[in-house]
Amino acid sequence: MRKVIVQKFGGTSVADTDKIKNVARTVVKEKEKGNDVVVVVSAMGHTTDYLVKMAKEISPAPSGRELDMLLSTGEGVSIALLAMAIQSLGYEAVSFNAMQVGILTENVHSKARIVKIETDKLKKNLNEGKIIVIAGFQGVTSDGEITTLGRGGSDTSAVALAAALNAERCDIYTDVEGVYTTDPRVVPNASKLKEVSYEEMLELAHAGANVLHPRSVETAKLNHVPLRVRSSFKTDDLGTLIVGVNNMEIDKPVTGVAADLSQARIVVCDVPDIPGQAAKIFSKLAHENISVDMIIQSYARKVSNTNDIAFTIEAADTDKALETLNQIKTSINCGDILVNSEIAKVSIIGAGMIDRPGIASAMFETLAKLGINIKMISTSEIKISCLVDKADAEKAVRALHEEFGLSANTIADVKGDLPNL
Numbered sequence: 061m062r063k064v065i066v067q068k069f070g071g072t073s074v075a076d077t078d079k080i081k082n083v084a085r086t087v088v089k090e091k092e093k094g095n096d097v098v099v100v101v102s103a104m105g106h107t108t109d110y111l112v113k114m115a116k117e118i119s120p121a122p123s124g125r126e127l128d129m130l131l132s133t134g135e136g137v138s139i140a141l142l143a144m145a146i147q148s149l150g151y152e153a154v155s156f157n158a159m160q161v162g163i164l165t166e167n168v169h170s171k172a173r174i175v176k177i178e179t180d181k182l183k184k185n186l187n188e189g190k191i192i193v194i195a196g197f198q199g200v201t202s203d204g205e206i207t208t209l210g211r212g213g214s215d216t217s218a219v220a221l222a223a224a225l226n227a228e229r230c231d232i233y234t235d236v237e238g239v240y241t242t243d244p245r246v247v248p249n250a251s252k253l254k255e256v257s258y259e260e261m262l263e264l265a266h267a268g269a270n271v272l273h274p275r276s277v278e279t280a281k282l283n284h285v286p287l288r289v290r291s292s293f294k295t296d297d298l299g300t301l302i303v304g305v306n307n308m309e310i311d312k313p314v315t316g317v318a319a320d321l322s323q324a325r326i327v328v329c330d331v332p333d334i335p336g337q338a339a340k341i342f343s344k345l346a347h348e349n350i351s352v353d354m355i356i357q358s359y360a361r362k363v364s365n366t367n368d369i370a371f372t373i374e375a376a377d378t379d380k381a382l383e384t385l386n387q388i389k390t391s392i393n394c395g396d397i398l399v400n401s402e403i404a405k406v407s408i409i410g411a412g413m414i415d416r417p418g419i420a421s422a423m424f425e426t427l428a429k430l431g432i433n434i435k436m437i438s439t440s441e442i443k444i445s446c447l448v449d450k451a452d453a454e455k456a457v458r459a460l461h462e463e464f465g466l467s468a469n470t471i472a473d474v475k476g477d478l479p480n481l
């Protein structure tokens with residue numbers, strides 16, 4: 061049986077026709093190895109940003125349906141051009157959009173989840189020896205409505221296709237050479253990780269490392285899809301392999317540091333301390349499809365018998381969240397609702413921090429030494445996040461990267477060579 065390899069190329073990798081020709085060569089190389097190849101592509105360059113900008117010029121709050129109709133067109137251009145480029149190299153190729161394949165999603169606009177992928181047509185075309193090029197980021201509901209998976213969602217399209225086709229591997233080709241200990245633009249001596257666990261990658265992605273769409277990692281973990289992040293411009297480099305944590309040798313408490321600058325904090329002040337208040341606030345937000353990240357409720361002092369409830373959301377959801385909270389303000393009988401978008405969530409992540417005390421205190425001390433005020437703290441088994449002023453974020457990332465010994469010259473290469481998947 062031939063192996064199926066799914067390859068995904070992001071916007072920068074298909075930014076112009078020369079780059080598309082370059083991608084075609086990488087695709088053909090994989091086909092030449094005797095594998096079946098399915099390619100997923102994003103829209104060219106900054107196309108999606110440009111489409112969003114035009115929509116906003118027409119209406120500050122365009123309808124979800126029409127926005128998805130518009131945004132899904134970007135990927136339509138790149139699939140056709142890439143299929144042509146592959147054909148010019150003398151190989152058979154066919155492009156499909158999500159509707160043609162049957163990439164079925166929930167009936168939600170702008171951040172739909174994939175629920176099922178039809179594989180008959182794909183298998184038939186692969187059996188005929190064709191290279192298949194599929195539009196990422198888009199889906200279709202059971203009623204035939206076009207949806208999109210959220211910005212950066214092509215990664216998730218690729219992993220979901222890899223899972224559905226039982227692929228040997230999913231290669232995410234991008235403009236960076238792999239997953240780094242932190243953003244190399246902020247810390248020039250950040251090191252490239254040879255491997256990272258799904259769990260750590262998931263936390264890194266949620267914490268603001270913009271390498272992969274978080275849901276793609278979730279899907280890969282759930283379906284045990286080996287995932288590799290690698291450069292489309294240096295294709296000999298194996299990049300970073302993302303695998304189950306059990307397959308890893310853990311030598312450091314912290315694997316990576318990330319900053320998420322796209323959050324906003326909302327504080328609902330003076331919420332009467334009676335049962336059901338948090339339920340009211342967060343169920344209403346959930347109903348509006350607004351994801352909440354960090355949550356803190358203050359201790360209710362006897363005098364006032366009220367709490368402040370603070371939480372963070374995607375800054376892009378701020379207007380919608382305020383509108384939603386104002387609708388229930390009377391029923392929860394709270395005080396002011398405050399917003400601050402000048403904040404950043406700085407996180408340290410590592411499977412090695414489990415059962416190792418002192419990691420949180422080392423993080424707090426590092427921030428304290430710099431005079432950085434911590435506004436909120438949240439933790440998971442393998443992550444500690446602190447909310448700080450946006451202006452302090454880069455400084456914090458640099459100091460934490462240093463504190464936990466992640467710089468290129470301090471990482472010992474103990475893992476040896478990875479299997480050439």
Ligand code: ASP
Pocket residue numbers: 070071102103108109134196197210211212213214215
């Ligand atoms: N084109 C979409 C975006 O820019 C999807 C993607 O690139 O993954 O968000």
Ligand code: MG
Pocket residue numbers: 070071212215271
């Ligand atoms: Mg992307």
